[in-house]
Amino acid sequence: MLWLLAGMGLLLAAGGLALSGILGSQLRRDYDAALIAKARSLETLTEERGGKVWVEFSDKIMPEFERRENPDYFQLWLRKGPVLERSRSLGDHDLSRAGGPLDRPRLSDVVLPDGRRGRQVEISFQPRSEVLEQEEETEGRPGASDDLADHGPRATLAVAHSREDLDALLASVQVTLIVAVLGLLGGTALLIKMVVGITLLPLDRLAHQLAGMGVDSLGRELPREADAPAEIVPVIHHLNALLARLDASFVRERSFSANLAHELRTPLAELRAMTEVALKWPDDGAATLEALREAQDIGAQMERVVVNLLALARFDGKQQTVSPSEMRLRELAASSWEAFCPEAEARQMTFELAVPEPLRVVTDREKLALLLANLFSNAVAHGRPGGVVACAASVTGDEFELRVGNFTDSLTVADLPRIFDRFWRKDPARSGGRHAGLGLSLVSALCDLLELTKQASLADGWFEITLRGRLSSSSILHPSTASLAAAGGRSSGFAIQEAT
Numbered sequence: 001m002l003w004l005l006a007g008m009g010l011l012l013a014a015g016g017l018a019l020s021g022i023l024g025s026q027l028r029r030d031y032d033a034a035l036i037a038k039a040r041s042l043e044t045l046t047e048e049r050g051g052k053v054w055v056e057f058s059d060k061i062m063p064e065f066e067r068r069e070n071p072d073y074f075q076l077w078l079r080k081g082p083v084l085e086r087s088r089s090l091g092d093h094d095l096s097r098a099g100g101p102l103d104r105p106r107l108s109d110v111v112l113p114d115g116r117r118g119r120q121v122e123i124s125f126q127p128r129s130e131v132l133e134q135e136e137e138t139e140g141r142p143g144a145s146d147d148l149a150d151h152g153p154r155a156t157l158a159v160a161h162s163r164e165d166l167d168a169l170l171a172s173v174q175v176t177l178i179v180a181v182l183g184l185l186g187g188t189a190l191l192i193k194m195v196v197g198i199t200l201l202p203l204d205r206l207a208h209q210l211a212g213m214g215v216d217s218l219g220r221e222l223p224r225e226a227d228a229p230a231e232i233v234p235v236i237h238h239l240n241a242l243l244a245r246l247d248a249s250f251v252r253e254r255s256f257s258a259n260l261a262h263e264l265r266t267p268l269a270e271l272r273a274m275t276e277v278a279l280k281w282p283d284d285g286a287a288t289l290e291a292l293r294e295a296q297d298i299g300a301q302m303e304r305v306v307v308n309l310l311a312l313a314r315f316d317g318k319q320q321t322v323s324p325s326e327m328r329l330r331e332l333a334a335s336s337w338e339a340f341c342p343e344a345e346a347r348q349m350t351f352e353l354a355v356p357e358p359l360r361v362v363t364d365r366e367k368l369a370l371l372l373a374n375l376f377s378n379a380v381a382h383g384r385p386g387g388v389v390a391c392a393a394s395v396t397g398d399e400f401e402l403r404v405g406n407f408t409d410s411l412t413v414a415d416l417p418r419i420f421d422r423f424w425r426k427d428p429a430r431s432g433g434r435h436a437g438l439g440l441s442l443v444s445a446l447c448d449l450l451e452l453t454k455q456a457s458l459a460d461g462w463f464e465i466t467l468r469g470r471l472s473s474s475s476i477l478h479p480s481t482a483s484l485a486a487a488g489g490r491s492s493g494f495a496i497q498e499a500t
Contacts, residue, residue, distance in 0.1 A: 001192050008188050016177040024170050031166050035121045036105050039159040042074055048129035053155055055085045065089055072161050079154040095158040098122055112160060120160040127155050202228045218247035267298040320449055322364045330355040333391050336372040340380045347385045354392035363450060371446040374439040379406040405464030419456045420444040
């Protein structure tokens with residue numbers, strides 16, 4: 001409102017000044033024209049007779065030169081001579097006289113003899129005479145007397161008039177404009193206040209609705225009022241989206257806390273039971289040894305949970321950096337699979353590696369190995385016994401794909417949106433197993449770090465996770481394979497290239 005009022009005030013002030021200037025200029029021109037006309041009237045009353053110049057002035061025709069209060073003034077001189085005539089109102093005073101010839105009426109501001117501010121016009125002319133008129137008639141053309149003008153006496157006439165009425169009129173115009181500008185500004189302020197107040201009512205109601213919301217009401221959408229201005233509708237839409245994200249975050253946080261407590265409570269209870277058994281029969285060496293082994297396994301399980309949580313925290317906090325290096329993708333995938341061979345053999349699962357030998361990657365070896373390890377661990381732990389775990393990679397244009405898949409009997413398409421959630425398990429009771437549901441969460445965090453996109457799919461019991469990314473334009477490519485990386489692609493933390 002303040003900026004609007006300031007802008008309107010400047011516009012109105014500029015308009016008022018312009019209008020005042022135009023009106024003042026026009027009034028001054030009219031005033032000067034009237035003053036020149038009065039001087040021309042006195043000029044017509046001036047004539048030459050017998051070598052002398054006379055003014056046939058009558059106070060009945062022009063009484064303003066004879067009145068005592070606020071009179072007008074005139075004075076007549078020969079071009080090179082004394083004063084010929086003056087108005088009675090001048091008394092012993094003289095009007096100012098400019099030196100030199102006057103080609104046009106000269107106007108100036110003066111102080112009148114009685115002390116008032118006035119305006120004076122001064123003209124130079126050739127008085128009319130009977131001789132000149134006869135010669136003009138003899139020449140037979142109008143204006144012939146102008147050719148003889150320099151042969152007779154030339155007169156200078158000054159007429160002065162008070163300008164107090166003009167100044168008062170100009171002052172009243174300026175005051176009127178100032179009052180009008182202030183009135184318009186005040187009316188504009190009231191109008192803006194009323195309009196802004198009415199249009200801000202939906203925002204006020206929205207603010208009250210937001211003030212009354214809490215953690216338990218984040219899932220409720222803000223109502224879209226029918227009279228809401230078009231500018232407010234996108235704000236309501238984005239606020240509803242934000243509230244939905246906040247509600248989902250709080251739900252995940254509560255689920256995270258409950259799942260973490262469950263994951264730690266079970267091994268802690270088992271660890272306590274093992275120690276109680278060992279303390280109850282301290283002389284049974286075999287039982288004590290078995291208890292210690294189980295306690296060691298439980299400790300390792302808890303350690304994996306804590307390590308994974310710390311890794312997720314570092315990835316979320318952007319505390320990890322990518323240290324790219326060149327490596328063979330097939331060799332890295334094969335070495336990552338070796339750690340899961342015993343468990344896969346126990347479940348009679350086979351491994352199919354469909355990564356071409358020439359393909360190499362330029363990325364962070366440690367983080368890519370961790371990503372593959374979590375994918376293989378998830379496939380072995382949750383895949384169909386006696387099934388297949390497949391790993392394949394390919395390059396299409398300026399993009400690459402890395403796929404890891406396995407058969408499963410436990411998942412449905414409805415489970416795919418929650419695959420990468422932390423601590424999520426298909427079994428809500430979270431019974432058994434050494435996995436806490438953090439493996440694919442780590443995969444998701446590593447994909448963000450290496451600038452890869454991820455996608456989970458399920459078709460006919462075949463569950464597959466596909467990672468995609470653009471080839472890095474800054475990668476070190478061999479000349480024969482430079483065409484695989486399209487120019488202009490954005491740099492990513494992962495690149496696939498083919499060896500020569």
